[in-house]
Amino acid sequence: MKDILIIGAGPVGLYAWSCAGMLGLSGYIIEGNDSPGGQPWELYPEKALYDMPGFPEIKTKTFIENLMAQVNNNSNQITYFGKTNILTVDEKNNGFTVTLTTSEILNVKTILITTGNGVFTPIRLEHLDPNHEYNNLWYAVKNLEPCTNKKVIILGGGDSAVDWANHFVEDNITKDVTIVHRRELYRAKESNVQKLQKNKITELKPYHIKNVDTSANQIIGLTLEHEDTKAILELTGDYFIVQYGAKVAPTMLQQFTLETAPFRKIIIQPSGQTSHPHIFAAGNTAYYEGKYYNMVTGFGEAINALFNITKIIHGNKYHPGYLSDIKK
Numbered sequence: 001m002k003d004i005l006i007i008g009a010g011p012v013g014l015y016a017w018s019c020a021g022m023l024g025l026s027g028y029i030i031e032g033n034d035s036p037g038g039q040p041w042e043l044y045p046e047k048a049l050y051d052m053p054g055f056p057e058i059k060t061k062t063f064i065e066n067l068m069a070q071v072n073n074n075s076n077q078i079t080y081f082g083k084t085n086i087l088t089v090d091e092k093n094n095g096f097t098v099t100l101t102t103s104e105i106l107n108v109k110t111i112l113i114t115t116g117n118g119v120f121t122p123i124r125l126e127h128l129d130p131n132h133e134y135n136n137l138w139y140a141v142k143n144l145e146p147c148t149n150k151k152v153i154i155l156g157g158g159d160s161a162v163d164w165a166n167h168f169v170e171d172n173i174t175k176d177v178t179i180v181h182r183r184e185l186y187r188a189k190e191s192n193v194q195k196l197q198k199n200k201i202t203e204l205k206p207y208h209i210k211n212v213d214t215s216a217n218q219i220i221g222l223t224l225e226h227e228d229t230k231a232i233l234e235l236t237g238d239y240f241i242v243q244y245g246a247k248v249a250p251t252m253l254q255q256f257t258l259e260t261a262p263f264r265k266i267i268i269q270p271s272g273q274t275s276h277p278h279i280f281a282a283g284n285t286a287y288y289e290g291k292y293y294n295m296v297t298g299f300g301e302a303i304n305a306l307f308n309i310t311k312i313i314h315g316n317k318y319h320p321g322y323l324s325d326i327k328k
């Protein structure tokens with residue numbers, strides 16, 4: 001039986017993974033999405049972070065890549081399973097037998113839940129085969145370079161759509177940006193909405209998409225219909241960025257009967273322990289009164305939970321010491 005199963009490989013799960021490795025814990029980490037990285041990787045990889053200790057400014061994508069590099073240095077005792085979820089959990093012999101949706105069976109002594117806000121899947125553009133990949137249709141902006149001096153069409157009217165429209169112009173990626181929104185009013189911060197005009201962004205609203213013109217792996221253009229006048233507009237572009245928000249899949253953690261707070265958050269003690277003595281939680285999924293939900297808070301909770309997990313594995317008197325000593 002291995003020491004630990006970490007559920008969720010967002011930033012907090014990734015940090016827990018490398019620390020668990022450094023602490024000498026054996027086990028597994030599972031991730032429901034195609035790739036690890038969680039919300040920062042899926043939702044805002046190109047933005048800068050300003051609140052990471054030791055980094056005055058760092059691109060989110062680079063920060064997540066650094067977390068992954070840290071994992072690679074310390075992960076040899078922890079096995080990763082991607083695009084999988086938990087099917088059943090049985091408690092037996094002072095541990096857990098966990099069956100995954102991909103049929104693997106894992107036997108572990110403890111569990112650390114780092115499932116954040118759940119598995120994110122972007123809301124997709126209608127009119128398209130969901131199983132077909134289009135090179136110039138993006139649901140998350142993971143690399144700005146291809147858009148340099150190209151015609152970029154942004155679909156959506158929320159904060160991230162408006163943010164991206166401004167970002168492309170303000171960071172001198174391209175001046176040719178169009179935003180298409182199906183309502184007259186944006187659902188975004190007013191100061192950013194006002195920047196759209198200043199940045200000379202073409203605003204097409206209220207328009208909805210009537211048809212998408214494709215060729216092999218490319219989007220060629222969109223047919224738009226005005227919500228009121230029903231006038232038709234044909235719009236071509238080089239890159240199409242859909243920012244309709246994301247659906248959060250049900251947590252699929254109903255196999256655990258843990259004490260929860262509103263929004264299905266899991267209540268934890270200062271030790272990171274949930275209402276089950278061998279199940280811990282950290283990051284956005286974990287709740288206590290007065291908590292500020294950000295990455296640094298989650299990292300602290302994760303290492304603290306792991307420290308208490310080492311006590312379950314090695315006995316209450318065990319103290320792992322500082323990781324700088326362990327790694328020497």
Ligand SMILES: Cc1cc2nc3c(=O)[nH]c(=O)nc-3n(C[C@H](O)[C@H](O)[C@H](O)COP(=O)(O)OP(=O)(O)OC[C@H]3O[C@@H](n4cnc5c(N)ncnc54)[C@H](O)[C@@H]3O)c2cc1C
Pocket residue numbers: 007008009010011012013030031032033036037038039040043044048049050051084085086114115116117118119120251252253282283284285293294295296298
């Ligand atoms: C636009 C935006 C900007 C932000 N800016 C900042 C910032 O500047 N600084 C900052 O510190 N924080 C910021 N945050 C908050 C930060 O992203 C979160 O605090 C952080 O992502 C929490 O990390 P997490 O690992 O707990 O959860 P998540 O990032 O949500 O990751 C959870 C992971 O678990 C996986 N998962 C979920 N359920 C299961 C399951 N049942 N089985 C397997 N895998 C599962 C998910 O797919 C995901 O990969 C921002 C958030 C947003 C939306």
